[in-house]
Amino acid sequence: MPAPRRPRGWAVKTPAEALALPAVTWPGVDERLDAYYRARDRAGAPPAKQGPPAKDLAEALRLVELGQAVTFPPESVARRYPRAAIAYHRVEGLSDARLQVAWPETSRSPRVAEFVRAALGQ
Secondary structure, three states, rough: OOOOOOOOOOOOHHHHHHHHEEEOOOOOOHHHHHHHHOOOOOOEEEEEEEEEEEEOHHHHHHHHHHOOOOOOOOHHHHHOOOOOOOOOOOOOOOOOOOOOOOOOOOOOOOOHHHHHHHHHOO
16 A cells, blocks of 8 residues: 655645644534644634544544644654654644543552652652
8 A cells, every 4th residue: 555645735834834734623522622632722723624533543643644634632642653654743832731630539559649649740
């Protein structure tokens, strides 16, 4: 199977160029979360060109490989899922990714305690 080709003009050089391309959509998630995933959650963000829907990260990355859309994953995704047909570039000025940790209040598990300490940077 030949390598997927990107449509002409997809050599993105600036954040504005990335934001002008169709972005993967995330149906079924909260509207604010969908806007975050499409880099449209900040005031003044340009209107999004609706890209194809994805049900999970693997599908979103496949849509990018096929040249059908862009997506704005956290840097950790770029490091963990390198793909020859995808060019990852840092885009400054987007909202930070946030991680929240929850655990049972009554938990006495040493593993849970260790994880929480690591997550909190202690």
